[in-house]
Amino acid sequence: MQKIALRMLWADTGKSLAMVLGIAFSTLLMAQQAAIFFCLMNNTASHITAAQDVDVWVSDPRSDYFDDPGSLPQGLLNSVRSVEGVEYAVPFIRGQVTVDSPNFVEQAILIGIDPITKLGAPQKMIEGSLDALKASNVFAVDKRGYSDIWPNEDIVLGRFLEVNNHRLKLVAVVDPPSPFISMPLIYTGFTTAYGVTGNQRPSFILVRITDGQNAVGLSAAIAERTGYVAQPSDDFAKSTVAYYMKNTGIPINFFITIVLGFVVGLAVVAQTFYLFITENIKNLGVMKAMGATGWQLTQMTLLQCALVAGIGFSIGIAGAAWFFETVPNSVTAFKGFYLPWEVYLNTAIAILGISLFAGLISIQRAIRYAPAEVLR
Amino acid sequence: MEAAISCNNLVKSFGKGSSSQTVLNGINLDLSAGELTIIAGPSGSGKTTLLSILACTLRPTSGFAEVFGQNIAQLTNAQMARLRRHDVGFIFQQYNLIPALTAAENAAIPLIIAGAPYDKAVEAGRRVLGKFDLTEHSHKYPRQMSGGQQQRVAVARALIHKPRLVICDEPTAALDAKSGETVMQILSDIAASKNRLVIVVTHDHRIFHHADRLVEMNDGNIVSNPDQHNYARIA
Ligand SMILES: Nc1ncnc2c1ncn2[C@@H]1O[C@H](COP(=O)(O)OP(=O)(O)OP(=O)(O)O)[C@@H](O)[C@H]1O
Ligand SMILES: [Mg+2]
Numbered sequence: 001m002q003k004i005a006l007r008m009l010w011a012d013t014g015k016s017l018a019m020v021l022g023i024a025f026s027t028l029l030m031a032q033q034a035a036i037f038f039c040l041m042n043n044t045a046s047h048i049t050a051a052q053d054v055d056v057w058v059s060d061p062r063s064d065y066f067d068d069p070g071s072l073p074q075g076l077l078n079s080v081r082s083v084e085g086v087e088y089a090v091p092f093i094r095g096q097v098t099v100d101s102p103n104f105v106e107q108a109i110l111i112g113i114d115p116i117t118k119l120g121a122p123q124k125m126i127e128g129s130l131d132a133l134k135a136s137n138v139f140a141v142d143k144r145g146y147s148d149i150w151p152n153e154d155i156v157l158g159r160f161l162e163v164n165n166h167r168l169k170l171v172a173v174v175d176p177p178s179p180f181i182s183m184p185l186i187y188t189g190f191t192t193a194y195g196v197t198g199n200q201r202p203s204f205i206l207v208r209i210t211d212g213q214n215a216v217g218l219s220a221a222i223a224e225r226t227g228y229v230a231q232p233s234d235d236f237a238k239s240t241v242a243y244y245m246k247n248t249g250i251p252i253n254f255f256i257t258i259v260l261g262f263v264v265g266l267a268v269v270a271q272t273f274y275l276f277i278t279e280n281i282k283n284l285g286v287m288k289a290m291g292a293t294g295w296q297l298t299q300m301t302l303l304q305c306a307l308v309a310g311i312g313f314s315i316g317i318a319g320a321a322w323f324f325e326t327v328p329n330s331v332t333a334f335k336g337f338y339l340p341w342e343v344y345l346n347t348a349i350a351i352l353g354i355s356l357f358a359g360l361i362s363i364q365r366a367i368r369y370a371p372a373e374v375l376r
Numbered sequence: 377m378e379a380a381i382s383c384n385n386l387v388k389s390f391g392k393g394s395s396s397q398t399v400l401n402g403i404n405l406d407l408s409a410g411e412l413t414i415i416a417g418p419s420g421s422g423k424t425t426l427l428s429i430l431a432c433t434l435r436p437t438s439g440f441a442e443v444f445g446q447n448i449a450q451l452t453n454a455q456m457a458r459l460r461r462h463d464v465g466f467i468f469q470q471y472n473l474i475p476a477l478t479a480a481e482n483a484a485i486p487l488i489i490a491g492a493p494y495d496k497a498v499e500a501g502r503r504v505l506g507k508f509d510l511t512e513h514s515h516k517y518p519r520q521m522s523g524g525q526q527q528r529v530a531v532a533r534a535l536i537h538k539p540r541l542v543i544c545d546e547p548t549a550a551l552d553a554k555s556g557e558t559v560m561q562i563l564s565d566i567a568a569s570k571n572r573l574v575i576v577v578t579h580d581h582r583i584f585h586h587a588d589r590l591v592e593m594n595d596g597n598i599v600s601n602p603d604q605h606n607y608a609r610i611a
Contacts (some may be wrong), residue, residue: 004474004477289460
């Protein structure tokens with residue numbers, strides 16, 4: 001029966017091609033959009049997830065997420081340090097500054113770190129070393145920021161940049177994971193950062209805990225002792241992502257596109273397959289008259305659907321995989337973007353749903369068709 | 377001889393209530409294996425309906441119809457399908473071959489439905505086609521064959537699983553006289569030599585002489601049901 005089912009399917013080249021392409025298009029659209037959305041949302045927390053040595057983030061109760069930094073009193077640092085289980089706690093500044101170079105006057109993000117522990121600093125270096133941030137009035141910049149500020153120039157350390165009217169010297173170029181906000185990233189030691197922003201207050205306090213402590217328990221202890229918000233890095237990353245999910249139009253936009261991909265796939269495939277079964281109804285009826293059972297016909301139909309879905313999905317997902325293999329290398333907006341396995345899985349489930357629906361809707365017709373009808 | 381098919385006061389109506397139409401009006405009929413029976417009669421007289429019941433594709437409204445010892449009215453859909461799968465061969469006016477399949481594949485369908493492996497079934501299909509002089513056509517698709525050739529493929533398909541009952545609705549209506557004669561010759565041969573029961577519904581007077589028995593219907597009734605072998609003499 002399987003062989004017969006396949007012969008009947010491929011005999012209708014037009015429809016089987018339309019269904020394969022419909023599924024492929026739907027797969028590509030859903031997988032590509034879902035993956036971009038996934039990576040984009042993850043990027044909102046990329047500063048947090050990239051800061052791997054940080055166990056706990058202490059933040060202002062008025063600040064909900066990374067890009068909305070608070071302003072913490074200096075004295076808080078000592079209160080945090082006095083909590084048992086804290087190995088060390090350092091200030092972390094996230095501010096916005098104006099960068100002024102011969103061909104570039106723009107906003108940039110300033111990140112002030114503790115140059116001794118380097119807690120919260122990016123790990124991947126392109127040029128120089130973050131140890132150099134121990135000096136004052138020096139900075140490091142991210143690779144992409146460098147080419148925004150000095151387009152088409154080779155990386156040269158030692159050059160100067162006006163940041164909020166402070167002349168800073170470049171000592172390192174780093175390669176952090178893509179942030180959600182695509183402005184140059186200026187890294188300095190925290191004292192330089194205080195000077196440049198004119199604000200002596202840390203935005204966050206980063207905590208490294210002693211071995212054997214757990215971040216959840218210690219966060220609670222810090223929060224209780226200080227009255228400030230303290231949460232493990234994972235939780236802070238999650239609440240940052242959640243903030244963007246809740247408070248921006250990004251999820252709904254992607255959601256609409258993904259649903260559109262689903263609906264188009266469903267409409268094309270269900271309709272084409274229904275037409276295919278309708279055109280073959282007499283043939284199925286003949287088989288029914290000859291004693292084929294409803295279950296046999298259902299199996300034939302499901303096999304046809306599975307094949308169309310399998311081929312279409314493979315084409316579509318290959319297209320999406322190719323996109324994420326090539327495009328992020330050349331388009332900086334997509335840097336670091338990839339196709340997560342969750343997207344593979346969920347797209348596969350969606351396509352399975354589409355083809356099952358198309359198959360089951362269509363087979364109803366054949367099942368209801370009375371065998372006596374072929375004689376009339 | 378023991379009747380292979382037996383109908384007693386068989387009634388079939390379609391629709392319900394006032395719009396109900398009685399199409400078979402108390403049919404009594406016994407048919408035995410080894411006979412080719414022709415059912416004739418004007419259009420709308422209920423021939424196809426009777427044939428559908430005897431082929432186990434339709435249940436009677438009332439009365440009794442027994443096919444190879446099974447009471448049709450009491451069978452489930454699955455039991456009816458099983459009976460058709462093993463004991464009934466079908467030949468249609470419009471051949472009803474599956475266009476996507478070759479002649480050999482078409483002929484093999486009943487075996488495949490019954491669960492035979494594809495390759496074996498198609499091989500058997502080729503062998504059966506050989507018996508009807510279609511060997512060189514076994515790779516052809518229906519659209520590449522004449523009507524007569526297609527109907528012979530359909531005959532091969534109806535016989536491949538050696539059913540005890542072969543039912544044919546207007547098998548020659550779409551054929552020229554010579555092709556129709558060939559098909560009827562095959563059918564009357566298998567009725568006689570293989571002890572099968574062949575039932576042919578037809579308007580086509582040219583083929584009446586093949587009948588071992590000619591049953592004439594009118595308005596849901598059998599109006600003439602002469603004894604076996606009588607018709608040939610009358611004709
Ligand atoms: N499923 C059905 N529903 C309603 N009426 C039906 C159905 N099947 C048959 N009929 C009616 O039953 C009557 C007999 O039909 P049937 O097909 O048995 O006649 P027939 O003798 O085969 O005619 P023909 O020579 O034209 O094929 C017709 O009036 C037809 O409209
Ligand atoms: Mg008829």
